[in-house]
Amino acid sequence: MEAREWLEQEVSKCVYCGFCEAVCPTLHAGGHRGYGPRGRINIIKKIVRDGEEPTPEALNSLYTCLLCGACDLQCPVGIRIAQAIREARPLVNRMAQERGLRITITPALKRT
Amino acid sequence: MVDPLRLGRMLADNTLRHGYPLPVDPQVITGWAAEAGLPQPRPGRPVVFTGALYQLTPYIEALVELVGRFRDPRIPSLGLRLASSLPWSSELLLTLLETPEVARGVRRAWGILGSIARLLREAGMRPAYAWEADLYSGIMLYDLGMDEEFAQQAQRVHKLLRERGVEKVITLDPHTTHALRDLYPRYVDGYGLEVQSYLEVIDPSLISTKGEAGEVTIHDPCLYARKAGVVEQPRRILAARGLRIREPQMSGVNTYCCGGPIEGLAPRLSRRIAETRLSQLERASKTIVTLCPICNANLRAAAGGRGDLRILDLAELVGNA
Missing domain, CATH: 3.40.50 (Rossmann fold)
Structure with missing residues (x-):
C-alpha cells in the first residue's frame, strides 16, 4: 500500500475522542490543541484527504511531534499516530518543495 | 525559527558526504574503540555499532546552545540557510562548535562507550568493532521525512558492515537500535543484520x-x-x-x-x-x-x-x- 493511501486510511479512523491528549508532552507545553495528537491527525486529514495546503501553524504542529508514541497506547481505535505523523512529513516536504512553501518552526507555547 | 527542510538538507549533505551529520574527524567517532582494545571484525563475533550518536551529542548540545544565544531567531535561521547552501559553511560551523567543553563531552562519551565494552566483556562477550563502517545511522533524516537520503545512508551502512563479514550488530542507544532493527529492513533490499541493543545481550x-x-x-x-x-x-x-x-x-x-x-x-x-x-x-x-x-x-x-x-x-x- 502506498504511504499516502495508508495515511488516509489511518487518519480517517479518528473518532475525536481525545484520549490521546492526556499523555502528549508537546500538548502540555504547546499553545493549543494543534500541539496534541488529535490536532495533528486532523491536520493530516485536511492535507491528505481534502488536499488543503498546510498553514504555517499546521506545519509547526506536524514538525514539533516528538514521535515518542505515548499517544499510540491510548487510541481506542488503534491509530498508529506517531507513525502517521512521521509518514506525513515526506508528503509535506514534497508539497513544500513543489509549491515553494517556506517551513519555519516557531511553535506557540502555553503561557506559564 | 528553524526550517526543518534546511536543517535536514544540511544534515543530509554532510551525512552523505562524510558519513556523519557534521564533518567531524572520524577519529572523534572511532577513537574510543582503540582505547577499549576492540579488534577488527572476525567471523562469529558481534560488532559494536555506535551510529556516532554518543560521540556527536556534545556537538548537538553546543549547536542548540549557540542557537539559543541569539535573541533574534532570524540570525540562526540565516546561518542555517548559509550552511545548507555553501559547501564550506558546515566546516565553519564545526569550527565554532569545537570548544574545550565539546572536547570534554566527547571524552565523556568515549568513557561511556568504553564502559559499555567492559560490561559486554564482563558478561562473557567478545565484541569487535568495524572502524570504517561505524557511520551515523541517519535517524534524524528519517524523523525529518527525508526518506531518499535516509535510504541512501542505510544502504551504505549495511554494505560497509556486510563487506566486513558482519552478521550480528550490538547497538548502544535507542535511536540507532530503532534505525538498524526496525527501519533499515524497509529501506535495504536483502537486509541481513541481526541487531540487538547491548542491554538485551548482557546477561x-x-x-x-x-x-x-x-x-x-x-x-x-x-x-x-x-x-x-x-x-x-x-x-x-x-x-x-x-x-x-x-x-x-x-x-x-x-x-x-x-x-x-x-x-x-x-x-x-x-x-x-x-x-x-x-x-x-x-x-x-x-x-x-x-x-x-x-x-x-x-x-x-x-x-x-x-x-x-x-x-x-x-x-x-x-x-x-
Whole structure:
C-alpha cells in the first residue's frame, strides 16, 4: 500500500475522542490543541484527504511531534499516530518543495 | 525559527558526504574503540555499532546552545540557510562548535562507550568493532521525512558492515537500535543484520555484584520502552550491581519523553518538556539513570548545573566496577 493511501486510511479512523491528549508532552507545553495528537491527525486529514495546503501553524504542529508514541497506547481505535505523523512529513516536504512553501518552526507555547 | 527542510538538507549533505551529520574527524567517532582494545571484525563475533550518536551529542548540545544565544531567531535561521547552501559553511560551523567543553563531552562519551565494552566483556562477550563502517545511522533524516537520503545512508551502512563479514550488530542507544532493527529492513533490499541493543545481550546474572550501592531512578527512553521492549533489562543490570530502583511517575511503557527529538527544531518547547520530565524523575531520586545520550543531554540542560542532581548514563554508573 502506498504511504499516502495508508495515511488516509489511518487518519480517517479518528473518532475525536481525545484520549490521546492526556499523555502528549508537546500538548502540555504547546499553545493549543494543534500541539496534541488529535490536532495533528486532523491536520493530516485536511492535507491528505481534502488536499488543503498546510498553514504555517499546521506545519509547526506536524514538525514539533516528538514521535515518542505515548499517544499510540491510548487510541481506542488503534491509530498508529506517531507513525502517521512521521509518514506525513515526506508528503509535506514534497508539497513544500513543489509549491515553494517556506517551513519555519516557531511553535506557540502555553503561557506559564 | 528553524526550517526543518534546511536543517535536514544540511544534515543530509554532510551525512552523505562524510558519513556523519557534521564533518567531524572520524577519529572523534572511532577513537574510543582503540582505547577499549576492540579488534577488527572476525567471523562469529558481534560488532559494536555506535551510529556516532554518543560521540556527536556534545556537538548537538553546543549547536542548540549557540542557537539559543541569539535573541533574534532570524540570525540562526540565516546561518542555517548559509550552511545548507555553501559547501564550506558546515566546516565553519564545526569550527565554532569545537570548544574545550565539546572536547570534554566527547571524552565523556568515549568513557561511556568504553564502559559499555567492559560490561559486554564482563558478561562473557567478545565484541569487535568495524572502524570504517561505524557511520551515523541517519535517524534524524528519517524523523525529518527525508526518506531518499535516509535510504541512501542505510544502504551504505549495511554494505560497509556486510563487506566486513558482519552478521550480528550490538547497538548502544535507542535511536540507532530503532534505525538498524526496525527501519533499515524497509529501506535495504536483502537486509541481513541481526541487531540487538547491548542491554538485551548482557546477561545480568554474569555481572559482578560489586558496585555503587544506593538508590536511583531510571528514565526509560521512548523507543526502548515502546518499540524495542527494553524495560526490565537495564533494571536487572542496575540491581545486579546492588542499586535500588525507585520508579518515577510515568515509567516503562508509559514513560514520558525528555523532549530531545525536537531540541534542534523547537528548543524552547523541548526545554519545557525536559523540565516537566526532570521534575517527575527527581521526585523519585536525585540520581537519575539514562540510557540514551540525547535524553541525558536534554535532562542535564534542564537541570542547569544543579549540584543536587546526578544525571548519569547507565554505563557511567555500572560500567567501571
